[in-house]
Amino acid sequence: MHPKQPDRRRFLKNGAALAGLAVGASASARPLAAAPPPERIDELHLYGERSRFVTSVRNGSINNPERRLKGEPTVFGLRTPLQDSAGIITPSSLHFIISHGFEPKDINPQEHRLLIHGMVDRPLIFTLDELKRLPFVTRFHFVECHGNSNTGGLGGDARVAVNATPQETHGFTSCSQWTGVPLSLLLKEAGVQKSATWIVAEGADEPKHSKSIPLGKALDDALVAYAQNGEPVRPEQGFPLRLVVPGWQGINSVKWLRRIDLVDEPYMFMMETSRYPSMRLDGKSRWFEFELGPKSVITRPAGGYQLPGRGFHEITGLAWSGGGAVRRVEISTDGGRTWKDAQLHDPIASKSHTRFSSPWTWDGEETILQSRCTDDQGVVQPTMAEVAKLWNVDSVEFFRQTTQVVGDFNAIQPWKVNRDGSVQNALF
Amino acid sequence: MRFSKLLASGIVLLAAGASWAQTPSYSNVGRAPTKEEIQAWDIAIGPDGKGLPSGQGTAKEGAPIYAAKCAVCHGAAGQGGALGPRVIGGKADTATLTTLRPVRSIGGYWPYATSVWDFINRAMPRSQTGTLTANEVYSLTAFILAKSEIIKEDDVLDAKTLPKVQMPNRNGFVPQKFEDIPDERKRGCRQGVCP
Numbered sequence: 001m002h003p004k005q006p007d008r009r010r011f012l013k014n015g016a017a018l019a020g021l022a023v024g025a026s027a028s029a030r031p032l033a034a035a036p037p038p039e040r041i042d043e044l045h046l047y048g049e050r051s052r053f054v055t056s057v058r059n060g061s062i063n064n065p066e067r068r069l070k071g072e073p074t075v076f077g078l079r080t081p082l083q084d085s086a087g088i089i090t091p092s093s094l095h096f097i098i099s100h101g102f103e104p105k106d107i108n109p110q111e112h113r114l115l116i117h118g119m120v121d122r123p124l125i126f127t128l129d130e131l132k133r134l135p136f137v138t139r140f141h142f143v144e145c146h147g148n149s150n151t152g153g154l155g156g157d158a159r160v161a162v163n164a165t166p167q168e169t170h171g172f173t174s175c176s177q178w179t180g181v182p183l184s185l186l187l188k189e190a191g192v193q194k195s196a197t198w199i200v201a202e203g204a205d206e207p208k209h210s211k212s213i214p215l216g217k218a219l220d221d222a223l224v225a226y227a228q229n230g231e232p233v234r235p236e237q238g239f240p241l242r243l244v245v246p247g248w249q250g251i252n253s254v255k256w257l258r259r260i261d262l263v264d265e266p267y268m269f270m271m272e273t274s275r276y277p278s279m280r281l282d283g284k285s286r287w288f289e290f291e292l293g294p295k296s297v298i299t300r301p302a303g304g305y306q307l308p309g310r311g312f313h314e315i316t317g318l319a320w321s322g323g324g325a326v327r328r329v330e331i332s333t334d335g336g337r338t339w340k341d342a343q344l345h346d347p348i349a350s351k352s353h354t355r356f357s358s359p360w361t362w363d364g365e366e367t368i369l370q371s372r373c374t375d376d377q378g379v380v381q382p383t384m385a386e387v388a389k390l391w392n393v394d395s396v397e398f399f400r401q402t403t404q405v406v407g408d409f410n411a412i413q414p415w416k417v418n419r420d421g422s423v424q425n426a427l428f
Numbered sequence: 429m430r431f432s433k434l435l436a437s438g439i440v441l442l443a444a445g446a447s448w449a450q451t452p453s454y455s456n457v458g459r460a461p462t463k464e465e466i467q468a469w470d471i472a473i474g475p476d477g478k479g480l481p482s483g484q485g486t487a488k489e490g491a492p493i494y495a496a497k498c499a500v501c502h503g504a505a506g507q508g509g510a511l512g513p514r515v516i517g518g519k520a521d522t523a524t525l526t527t528l529r530p531v532r533s534i535g536g537y538w539p540y541a542t543s544v545w546d547f548i549n550r551a552m553p554r555s556q557t558g559t560l561t562a563n564e565v566y567s568l569t570a571f572i573l574a575k576s577e578i579i580k581e582d583d584v585l586d587a588k589t590l591p592k593v594q595m596p597n598r599n600g601f602v603p604q605k606f607e608d609i610p611d612e613r614k615r616g617c618r619q620g621v622c623p
Contacts (some may be wrong), residue, residue, distance in 0.1 A: 065501065065512070067440045115461055122452065134457060189454060200472050206473070206554075207547075210550070258469070259469050259470075261472060263474065265470075268473075268540045273538060274537055286602055354503070402528045
């Protein structure tokens, strides 16, 4: 991060050593030299840094008034550079961020509490240490924003652009190994009353983000996560506690979780009624959409990549589904005329990114690369035309023109390979 | 032998089911919160008004509060600006919902007036959340709804009247009743099945 500093340090240390030599004769008579200045933890290798030659970063902005005044771009959120990914884990430092214009909350874990109350026999309040004493689960799960890959809204222009990379087209999904207490265990401890049908999950961030979630899902596979990829959940991801609601729109996975209220109806919070419903052209909005459909994207060769020339290139990418595990990924390298099965790499987990690959030899001609995911419920990732049908629009132009977020957009992503080896977004 | 084993495991399952909501399994992990601890955090307002505190306010009372605490981001007339979105807007906005450029303003789009109270109370003003009194939140809610021509300037909003305010786009959402689609996975739009 400060490449020049080590040199300066080395110079100072060497200087001190020379000075010591010069007075060597009388050194033993002098008091011990003052301890050298403490080194930075990265110099001591106490916490690792990646190579300075690796430069892959998120792009975008938290996008809040203070940052806009400073001239940061008015793009919504920060996206994961999927084109640089390998395997299924998103490094925590590259996990996408959407925090609705508010800075990540800086929370002292010693002071943080989780309250469970409402329609329960025994309201309970937990410290972080207490939660860590309980039985836990460790699972791979993706978190995906419902607006990922959508063509409207903020970021829509970059998403449909010819030069869009996987970061621009699909960067609002990330995958982690989450560790935490099953929410069902905590709810059982509190004793859920029969009248309860929904939960309200609430964060400790400044706007206290809140989400209504059906009790059935809360009891099924939601977890109160305190660790992500082997270390405490990152501040931007909800430190010290994040509710992870596998396979459902990311808005349900409440960060900085501090309260679970057992209730008997959805509470109609601002986000779930005014921002996240998907609008149809007849003026009606779909709200309380939960589960994300099967989806995939080739991450290399993909938009922004330059093929060095004809010859062998292993195609690779990510597939995932909110409905369960990925059962199959098919690849087409000829514009959709033929499809063949890609290899799925372990681990293949439910509601998790799954890495796929497929050998390909480029003959130097123009072509289209696509991937198609099928999940273990038998649901197949739709084509653009099928998504248009779902929205009851006869032209894909709707998706290019609308200013609204088209939620849960999971159409097959085509990448066009040009004769010069450049690869482009060919969705439209 | 096999039968009795099955029977035994069946009894265990039954017992587990019966005790599901009864006995905690982990001793001395977590504690009962005090009433005050719950009250301090229990701020969510349900669509039927559940959780609304006592207090009241009118649009007239809200106008100076809006000018002092909200206008800097949302504009003097609630038109929105670089720092905050538009907050005033009514039926004209509802008419845009069938176009490619729909405007989702509070008055034109939000289905419940209680959400307005809840959001102002939990999230506004930016960087000073938690500083508004209940009366101020009622007054600001009234100001926004009156300027959006949903209630009158003199209408008093309180825990009883606020949930009764009819928002113009209340019926603009599908499914209207969640119980119409019991499988929650299909409440959105899945496998071509849309509400």
